[in-house]
Amino acid sequence: MSGQLGGQRRPAVSVVVPFLGNAADARALLEALAALDTLPDDHLIVVDNTGATVVSGELGDSLVEVAEAREERSSYHARNVGARATANEWLLFTDSDCRLEPTLLDDYFREPLGDNAGIVAGGVEPAAGQDALVARYARSRGHVNEAYHMDTGPYPAGVTANLLVRRAAWDELGGFQEGVRSGADVEFCWRAQEARWALEYRPRARVEHLHVERLCPMLRKTARWAAGRAWVNGRYPGSFRRPRLAQALVRSAGGALVWTLRGRFERALFKLIDGAWALADFYGYVLGDNRALRGD
Numbered sequence: 001m002s003g004q005l006g007g008q009r010r011p012a013v014s015v016v017v018p019f020l021g022n023a024a025d026a027r028a029l030l031e032a033l034a035a036l037d038t039l040p041d042d043h044l045i046v047v048d049n050t051g052a053t054v055v056s057g058e059l060g061d062s063l064v065e066v067a068e069a070r071e072e073r074s075s076y077h078a079r080n081v082g083a084r085a086t087a088n089e090w091l092l093f094t095d096s097d098c099r100l101e102p103t104l105l106d107d108y109f110r111e112p113l114g115d116n117a118g119i120v121a122g123g124v125e126p127a128a129g130q131d132a133l134v135a136r137y138a139r140s141r142g143h144v145n146e147a148y149h150m151d152t153g154p155y156p157a158g159v160t161a162n163l164l165v166r167r168a169a170w171d172e173l174g175g176f177q178e179g180v181r182s183g184a185d186v187e188f189c190w191r192a193q194e195a196r197w198a199l200e201y202r203p204r205a206r207v208e209h210l211h212v213e214r215l216c217p218m219l220r221k222t223a224r225w226a227a228g229r230a231w232v233n234g235r236y237p238g239s240f241r242r243p244r245l246a247q248a249l250v251r252s253a254g255g256a257l258v259w260t261l262r263g264r265f266e267r268a269l270f271k272l273i274d275g276a277w278a279l280a281d282f283y284g285y286v287l288g289d290n291r292a293l294r295g296d
Contacts, residue, residue, distance in 0.1 A: 010109040012041035014086035018078035026055045029096045043086045047078035074292035076176035076184040093160045098207040107205035118169030118197025121158025123206030132213035144209045153239045157189035162207045169197045182228025219280040226284030248278035
């Protein structure tokens with residue numbers, strides 16, 4: 001148990017995690033949450049979006065609360081359900097494929113937050129020890145890196161892999177936009193700043209993100225993220241422009257050839273994966289469907 005910072009007790013935090021996975025994924029998530037240093041008033045809640053009560057079957061003696069989000073297959077719907085089930089002043093949103101530093105909650109409050117801070121973006125780093133080719137590729141390309149969104153768009157933004165939100169801001173804005181699969185975290189951050197809430201950045205309050213380790217799941221994620229960018233661009237025109245596919249494919253093919261001739265075969269493979277990624281990104285942006293599926 002921690003929470004004492006320079007003699008001051010930090011505020012209570014509710015940690016909200018949407019879940020869509022299998023029993024092994026649920027066990028890994030519960031282990032990650034158990035590693036957190038918490039205060040008695042902190043609240044850990046996992047929102048099962050599978051429609052099959054997967055997490056509840058793995059709880060054992062865990063102190064984690066489980067809620068069900070069945071109305072739509074959307075992480076944002078699940079996050080809203082979790083946020084409504086708790087009353088703490090601060091909400092920390094993270095994902096089930098993240099591993100949390102034990103001091104994460106304390107790290108957010110080591111420096112005072114402004115009275116008008118409605119959103120605090122934390123750091124997201126690649127998990128150590130992932131040796132699969134696709135995971136190494138994603139790590140090399142900075143996938144799920146919050147720093148990109150700090151410098152992109154009309155306002156800075158964090159990502160819901162690690163995002164602290166003041167309850168008053170969440171209530172005022174009505175939570176995340178539902179009905180979509182991707183992009184609503186960035187849209188929420190921009191909408192909050194339009195409503196005069198400030199965004200602060202705490203890169204040392206960090207989580208580790210586990211990249212997928214097979215190509216097809218990575219490309220499906222890529223297409224989903226691209227569809228989310230197109231959706232955000234519809235709300236904020238010009239914020240995420242249409243990808244330049246031909247240019248990306250030329251760079252991919254040329255780079256693969258150059259690195260092959262130099263005997264740098266992993267770099268050549270990464271350039272080929274760049275081409276596949278560019279195709280999935282273009283498809284998701286132009287033809288992808290960002291609408292969330294309705295629940296049973």
